[in-house]
Amino acid sequence: MNNFxxxxxxxxxxxxxxxxxxxxxxxxxxxxxxxDWGCLAPELRDDLAEYCKADLACYSxxxxxxxxxxxxxxxxxxxxxxxxxxxxxxxxxxxxxxxxDAALRQDLDIPGIRPRELSxxxxxxxxxxxxxxxxxxxxxxxxxxxxxxxxxxxxxxxxDIIVKPDRGVGASDTRRIRxxxxxxxxxxxxxxxxxxxxxxxxxxxxxxxYSFDGFTDAAGAPVFFTSHHYNxxxxxxxxxxxxxxxNLLAGEIPAGLKKAGxxxxxxxxxxxxxxxxxxxxxxxxxxxxxxxxxPPGVLTVDMINHSKGVDCWDLYARMCAGxxxxxxxxxxxxxxxxxxxxxxxxxxxxxxxLARYGxxxxxxxPMDSKVMxxxxxxxxxxxxxxxxxxxxxxxxxxx
Numbered sequence: 001m002n003n004f005x006x007x008x009x010x011x012x013x014x015x016x017x018x019x020x021x022x023x024x025x026x027x028x029x030x031x032x033x034x035x036d037w038g039c040l041a042p043e044l045r046d047d048l049a050e051y052c053k054a055d056l057a058c059y060s061x062x063x064x065x066x067x068x069x070x071x072x073x074x075x076x077x078x079x080x081x082x083x084x085x086x087x088x089x090x091x092x093x094x095x096x097x098x099x100x101d102a103a104l105r106q107d108l109d110i111p112g113i114r115p116r117e118l119s120x121x122x123x124x125x126x127x128x129x130x131x132x133x134x135x136x137x138x139x140x141x142x143x144x145x146x147x148x149x150x151x152x153x154x155x156x157x158x159x160d161i162i163v164k165p166d167r168g169v170g171a172s173d174t175r176r177i178r179x180x181x182x183x184x185x186x187x188x189x190x191x192x193x194x195x196x197x198x199x200x201x202x203x204x205x206x207x208x209x210y211s212f213d214g215f216t217d218a219a220g221a222p223v224f225f226t227s228h229h230y231n232x233x234x235x236x237x238x239x240x241x242x243x244x245x246x247n248l249l250a251g252e253i254p255a256g257l258k259k260a261g262x263x264x265x266x267x268x269x270x271x272x273x274x275x276x277x278x279x280x281x282x283x284x285x286x287x288x289x290x291x292x293x294x295p296p297g298v299l300t301v302d303m304i305n306h307s308k309g310v311d312c313w314d315l316y317a318r319m320c321a322g323x324x325x326x327x328x329x330x331x332x333x334x335x336x337x338x339x340x341x342x343x344x345x346x347x348x349x350x351x352x353x354l355a356r357y358g359x360x361x362x363x364x365x366p367m368d369s370k371v372m373x374x375x376x377x378x379x380x381x382x383x384x385x386x387x388x389x390x391x392x393x394x395x396x397x398x399x
Contacts, residue, residue, distance in 0.1 A: 001028045002321070003084050005077060005110075007092035007101065008033045008056060009048065010040050012298060015093050019047040021317040027088075030080045032056075032073065049084070052076040058100060063167055063194075065103055077104055089320060093274070093294050098122055113273070113293070121268065121293045122167050124197045131288030134267035136260045138288050139280075141199035147187045150198060151180055157200040166197040176201060208281040209289075211245075212261030213296045213304065215274040215312075217319060222265060224315075224327045226304055227253045228296075242373050244391055246336035246384075247307045250329075260286040268293075272319065276300075298372055299337060299363070306362055306380050307335035335362070335380050336387045338394045339373025347396040353377070357390050 004022050009015055009031040019029045020043065031044075031051040040051070054076045058069035081087050087110045092101050099122065102115045113121070120126040128138045142153055144163060154161055154177060163186060164174040173194075177183050190196065214225035230245040257279060264277055268291055276296040278289040295301050301312050309330030319325055340346065354361060363378040377394055381387045 001085070002026065002088040003028045003030060003080070003086065004320070005030045005032060005080060005087055005090040006048075007031075007090070007097050007104075008094060009044060009051075010035050011094070013041065014299065014301065016041055016044040016047070017301075017313040018091075018093060018316065019044055021311070021313040022320065023047045024314070025317040025321045027317070027321070028084055030084060030087075032076050032080075050080065052080065056097070056100070060193075063099070065099065070100070070103065073100065074104060074107055077108055081108065095122075095292055095294050098293065117269075121270075121291060124164065124290055125166050127290050128288070130267045130291075131264055134260075134263040134288070136264050136267075136279075136288040137285050139200045139202055141197060144196035144198050147184060150177075150183050150187070153198055154180070154183055160201040160203065161198050162201050163196055163198045166195040202280045202282055202287060204282050206282060210257055210279045210281060210286075211296065212257065212264070212277040212279065213275065213300065215295075215316060215319075216265070216270050216272065217325065218272055220266070220269060220271045222262070223319060223325050224308070224310075224329065225261065225265075226250075226308065227257060227261070228300070228303075242339045242341055242395065243371060244336060244338045244395075246334055246387055247303060249334065249384075250332050252384075254281075256284075256286050257281070260288065264288055264291065274316075298367075298369070299365075299376060299378060302363060303335040303337060303378060306378065307331075307333045309333075333380055333382060334384060334387050335378055336391055338377045338379060338391050339367065340375045340377075340394065342374040345398040346394075347398050348393055350375070353394060357393070360386075360390060 004027045006019055006029060009019055010033055022029050028049045029047055031048045032054050034056045037051055054073045055069060058066050058073060060066050090101060090105055090110045098118060102113050102118045105112045106114045120130050125143060128141055131138045144150055159178050161177050162174060163177055175186060177186060209230040211228045212225060213228060214222045217223050227248045228245050229248060260279060261277055265275060270293055273293055274295040276292040280287045280289055304312055315325060360379055360381055361377050362380045365376055367373050367376045379387060379390050
């Protein structure tokens with residue numbers, strides 16, 4: 001029997017569907033996490049053959065693995081391997097745990113990405129090199145070394161730059177700097193243990209943010225791909241604009257985006273892996289922003305399932321089980337994510353939204369993220385015009 005270890009299988013909560021589909025395809029699904037067994041969702045407990053509790057807070061301040069804490073997690077993997085047999089896969093499906101995943105695979109000879117192959121998937125500076133290799137444009141950037149260097153770069157970029165941890169998740173500790181005073185303040189507050197990367201801020205009329213999403217087979221070819229369009233950059237969302245995004249119909253994906261996405265995917269060399277590649281578009285150019293070597297976040301897998309009529313969790317399980325997939329997407333619809341923020345005076349209360357648009361709001365749930373909002377709706381429509389009409393109603397505030 002194939003053994004599949006899921007690290008932190010309880011978070012994010014939607015990951016439990018991977019356990020469910022893997023079990024249905026004949027895998028012995030094993031879990032290692034920092035939650036108590038009784039705190040796991042009953043459905044997840046049913047799908048796990050065994051679960052070990054371990055402290056996953058195993059990184060030091062510079063996000064390096066701490067020896068004794070890593071050893072404890074390694075011991076849990078070793079125990080499961082000795083009890084159940086060789087481990088076929090080990091995945092967290094989570095950006096934060098990619099270095100832990102890779103180190104465990106290397107130490108215990110489990111197939112998949114190893115530490116030496118990981119740096120260009122987690123360090124933003126090295127991601128830019130792979131984009132360049134793919135022939136994809138990138139904005140001007142440089143490692144942060146000292147204040148004088150940052151000030152020179154700031155002037156060279158028209159006094160508008162973004163500074164972020166070279167290895168970090170989402171918009172964590174990302175700052176926009178537009179003056180020497182802001183640069184000096186940044187150096188007064190930064191954690192010297194973290195390497196930072198700075199780049200010119202992409203701005204201008206018509207700027208758009210896209211993602212290129214899917215997963216690859218054993219040869220690195222996409223099993224399928226789709227694209228999402230975002231209402232704003234993540235930094236602007238963190239600063240207070242509610243997030244919304246939606247997929248494009250197959251015929252709506254711009255040729256330039258498709259070309260850049262496929263070229264980048266080949267350059268990054270992912271195999272049997274999800275991908276979420278972000279691009280800014282401005283003045284006819286697609287700029288490679290970054291790649292996430294894991295399923296697209298939060299409810300995006302649900303959105304793909306609704307819009308394309310597939311079950312991504314099951315497709316992935318079938319691929320891992322050795323099936324050669326020839327995916328024909330059953331439908332081509334539009335699924336949009338719309339967020340609301342608590343305390344805002346919306347025109348339509350939640351109950352009225354469902355009464356009016358219940359046939360097109362296919363899923364909704366509370367959220368707990370500054371980026372994703374406080375409450376989320378997934379809206380399924382046939383046209384972009386109808387999508388915009390419903391999202392306008394979700395976002396409309398009382399005068």
